[in-house]
Amino acid sequence: MASLIKKDTLWRHITVLVPYLWLLVFFLLPFGIILKISLAEPVLAQPPFSPTFDETGALSVNTDNFAFLFRDKLYALTYLKSVLMAAAATICCLLLGFPIAYGIARSDPRTRSLLLLLIVLPFWISFLLRVYAWMGLLGNYGVINNFLMWLGITAQPIQILYTDFAIFLGLAYSYLPFMILPLYATLERMDLDLVDAAMDLGASRTTAFWDITWPLARAGVIAGCMLVFIPAMGEYVIPYLLGGPDALLIGRVLFDEFYVNRDWPLASAVAIMLLVLLVVPIVVLQRNQARDEEQAI
Amino acid sequence: MSSSRNPCFIRIRGVSKLFGDFVAIDDVSLDIAQGELFSILGGSGCGKTTLLRILAGFEQPTRGRVEIDGVDVTDIPAYDRPVNMMFQSYAIFPHMSVEKNISYGLRKDKVGSAEIAQRVDEVIELVQLGDFRKRDPDQLSGGQRQRVALARALIKRPKVLLLDEPLAALDKKLREHTQFELMNIQHELGITFVVVTHDQEEAMTLSTRIAVMNKGRLLQVGEPREIYEYPETRFVADFIGTINTFEGRVSSVDEQHIQVNCETAGGDLMAFNEHELKSGDKVCIAVRPEKIFISRDPPENSEDIRIRGTVDDLGYLGNLSLYRVRLESGKVILVSQQNRQRSAKRSIEWEEQIWVSWRPRSSIVLVN
Amino acid sequence: MRKQSRFILSVLAFGYAFLYLPLLSVIFYSFNDSRLATVWGGFSTRWYGELFRNEQILDATFLSFRIAATSATLATIFGTMAGLMLVRFGRFRGRTLFSGMITAPLVMPEVITGLSLLLLFVTFQQWFGWPGQRGFSTITIAHTTFSMAYVAVIVRSRLSQMDQSLEEAAMDLGCRPARVVFDITLPLIVPAMVSGWLLAFTLSLDDLVIASFVSGPGSNTLPMYIFSKVKLGVTPDVNALASLFILIVTVTLFTAWFLTNRRARKV
Numbered sequence: 030m031a032s033l034i035k036k037d038t039l040w041r042h043i044t045v046l047v048p049y050l051w052l053l054v055f056f057l058l059p060f061g062i063i064l065k066i067s068l069a070e071p072v073l074a075q076p077p078f079s080p081t082f083d084e085t086g087a088l089s090v091n092t093d094n095f096a097f098l099f100r101d102k103l104y105a106l107t108y109l110k111s112v113l114m115a116a117a118a119t120i121c122c123l124l125l126g127f128p129i130a131y132g133i134a135r136s137d138p139r140t141r142s143l144l145l146l147l148i149v150l151p152f153w154i155s156f157l158l159r160v161y162a163w164m165g166l167l168g169n170y171g172v173i174n175n176f177l178m179w180l181g182i183t184a185q186p187i188q189i190l191y192t193d194f195a196i197f198l199g200l201a202y203s204y205l206p207f208m209i210l211p212l213y214a215t216l217e218r219m220d221l222d223l224v225d226a227a228m229d230l231g232a233s234r235t236t237a238f239w240d241i242t243w244p245l246a247r248a249g250v251i252a253g254c255m256l257v258f259i260p261a262m263g264e265y266v267i268p269y270l271l272g273g274p275d276a277l278l279i280g281r282v283l284f285d286e287f288y289v290n291r292d293w294p295l296a297s298a299v300a301i302m303l304l305v306l307l308v309v310p311i312v313v314l315q316r317n318q319a320r321d322e323e324q325a326i
Numbered sequence: 327m328s329s330s331r332n333p334c335f336i337r338i339r340g341v342s343k344l345f346g347d348f349v350a351i352d353d354v355s356l357d358i359a360q361g362e363l364f365s366i367l368g369g370s371g372c373g374k375t376t377l378l379r380i381l382a383g384f385e386q387p388t389r390g391r392v393e394i395d396g397v398d399v400t401d402i403p404a405y406d407r408p409v410n411m412m413f414q415s416y417a418i419f420p421h422m423s424v425e426k427n428i429s430y431g432l433r434k435d436k437v438g439s440a441e442i443a444q445r446v447d448e449v450i451e452l453v454q455l456g457d458f459r460k461r462d463p464d465q466l467s468g469g470q471r472q473r474v475a476l477a478r479a480l481i482k483r484p485k486v487l488l489l490d491e492p493l494a495a496l497d498k499k500l501r502e503h504t505q506f507e508l509m510n511i512q513h514e515l516g517i518t519f520v521v522v523t524h525d526q527e528e529a530m531t532l533s534t535r536i537a538v539m540n541k542g543r544l545l546q547v548g549e550p551r552e553i554y555e556y557p558e559t560r561f562v563a564d565f566i567g568t569i570n571t572f573e574g575r576v577s578s579v580d581e582q583h584i585q586v587n588c589e590t591a592g593g594d595l596m597a598f599n600e601h602e603l604k605s606g607d608k609v610c611i612a613v614r615p616e617k618i619f620i621s622r623d624p625p626e627n628s629e630d631i632r633i634r635g636t637v638d639d640l641g642y643l644g645n646l647s648l649y650r651v652r653l654e655s656g657k658v659i660l661v662s663q664q665n666r667q668r669s670a671k672r673s674i675e676w677e678e679q680i681w682v683s684w685r686p687r688s689s690i691v692l693v694n
Numbered sequence: 695m696r697k698q699s700r701f702i703l704s705v706l707a708f709g710y711a712f713l714y715l716p717l718l719s720v721i722f723y724s725f726n727d728s729r730l731a732t733v734w735g736g737f738s739t740r741w742y743g744e745l746f747r748n749e750q751i752l753d754a755t756f757l758s759f760r761i762a763a764t765s766a767t768l769a770t771i772f773g774t775m776a777g778l779m780l781v782r783f784g785r786f787r788g789r790t791l792f793s794g795m796i797t798a799p800l801v802m803p804e805v806i807t808g809l810s811l812l813l814l815f816v817t818f819q820q821w822f823g824w825p826g827q828r829g830f831s832t833i834t835i836a837h838t839t840f841s842m843a844y845v846a847v848i849v850r851s852r853l854s855q856m857d858q859s860l861e862e863a864a865m866d867l868g869c870r871p872a873r874v875v876f877d878i879t880l881p882l883i884v885p886a887m888v889s890g891w892l893l894a895f896t897l898s899l900d901d902l903v904i905a906s907f908v909s910g911p912g913s914n915t916l917p918m919y920i921f922s923k924v925k926l927g928v929t930p931d932v933n934a935l936a937s938l939f940i941l942i943v944t945v946t947l948f949t950a951w952f953l954t955n956r957r958a959r960k961v
Binding site for chain 3: 037040044045049052053055056057058059060062063066129132133135136143144146149153154155156157158164165166170202206234255256259260262265266269280284287293296297300303304307311314
Binding site: 220222223225226227228229230231232233236240241244245 | 382383384403404405406409410411413414415417419420421430431434435478479482
């Protein structure tokens, strides 16, 4: 009897310990290391950073990397540009995604499942290849320019690819499903009688939307915006493939510092700063999800 | 209250509603008088809710017109109709307090804030929600939510109040209590109530008149007593209360009576000839369980219909006793008897040979 | 049903066109005979043929599939354990830290995850001499770490919808808690585990940034190979590869959709 109970608790411990240890080692520990290296000095060595404890055993902390990030205008501009780009893409996704999610949630069940499938489908196709598809559309002799020239709107191809506008399009395109799905989830759950009730009490269709639908979709709006904004901030592939050589967004700068300049401590500092920038939206998202789950119960 | 009540306050003329190929409502015409508490009764999917939604303005009829108080409202959208609705789900706005919910309709009509405050007070008084006006809807019980929904619909002083299964979400005790409250409020305000329900008991107690619907068609309209005692179709007879039926053919006709030969009754059953039937017509004789007497000895009145049977099963319900009686033909019928005398011993036992009998007047003749 | 307004219908049409136009144009150009990817040179399927003769692509695909299958399997095991402990084990010490760690990878930018894991592996190499070479094992570990978060979310939501009285009934009938997990809980969450596995597999196959960080020289996954080619512009053989991807995904998803729809209608 006692041994059986012991076996049960043993199982419990294994179930807890295995994923726990895995995450401690491969998720939490790396952040410690990144923090540590961001406080080191770059040296010409393998690996290219100074040890945390110098020869005398004293702790060596070097905040120059962070100071540099604040001093150098380039980095400030990069951060600002990343925020603006991500925000623009988020707003575009919201404007486009809300009516789409609304339309799907209000269609009849069979069409609805097909429409949802078509929203999810691109998600299963390689992200890289979807971004790549835009290269073919936007290029100087791509589909869009060929079409415009065929229409006679322009004689010379318009430069679209390798501009900031292309990055914006790429971001909006890639992250649109992330906006639609949480919005759909809240709109679908909403009691349609509420809108009918508002109209019954004298609200027009538009008034009923702003009085009822919009406030009740808040959780979905927040979740959708965060799910677009957060990854768009750190995006690397889209600015690289669709943006020009000077399209400096944080993700790309981080990558370049690391591989091109081999400045590991600075790259780590850039990563830490990105994380600091994202703490607010991440916390907003998690709070929102927790509240939403509570309400669902 | 006005003495001259308009008998055609709501006038529904030839209304049909199709969803694709599906006929939700099939050519319904109906008049509802001012100040009535009118029920539309039917099973799920019978079209009763669709009819209510057409009255509210949420659905456009495919054919037909709807008039309210002399005005053709068929093309008027929901938000401009002098009609308000209480939803089955109550549809309380979850992000507004009780007070905000109730005043919503007046705010949309741009009523002045002093008048809003006064009317909110009135209606909160009427439904006795005084202590809850600042609460959020998720802090309310089912009965309180029902009151908020009612208050919110009443505050606009609609000409017609539509109620979609108003009591379905409440438990039994509360339902009975609320039923009478609804009737009182209706009586006090004199507003025309149109109630949709699947619960025949609720319809019987609440309503001045009942319309029974099935498969999109209107089967019968009448006062509760008419619907119960004089059902016109087999469906209505079955749907309202319990009933025993005997299929048969008319064997003979005289001035007043008909004899119907029913195999399952083991002979002829007598009934009044209300439908001008001829010999050989296929009919169905129906009898309510409480109209049947049960006795050990053969009943004396020779006019009565008398059949021998065995008690298969019996149940004591306090005020009533229910018997399942197997007739000699093998058919089982239901009989209910009031327990008039206080007595510890049952007079009739299981497996006992008994007689069942009823007056010819109690036989309902249903023509298919 | 309720009628949709014209505005909604037109946004729907525009939205779906926006989502699918790029994909359709890739498929169209994959049949272009011309080497210049943007000039139409007649219909041809030759780029598909070349795909299967390109050994670099085949090697990269093979490596990607090995990594995806391994990491998806590990992620499903760990993610299921994580989901179980979050929903069924109640409070335990360090629960808050754990639930933070399991959800954080969902929102963590890839560049940060990639960089931090690379630095971890470099440090480990200094300390223990492992991993001697970065490649299959390091990419698999990285992918397992972020995929298990997705699996945990799916399993967790399935578990919290599940009627706990099923498990209580099993215990009432004399089943020990550990047996309950295997007899009742796991069989019931198999669908969630399967979709978790598929999601993890796809995420792994899809990942470029993290793999680029943690892989060493000589180990190219398929996205890394594609990226190195498309950096320079549109190429016809990538068009063909993309079209194949689209075809496989579309056929798989529509088959799954059709099957579940048919089953749903039968019920």
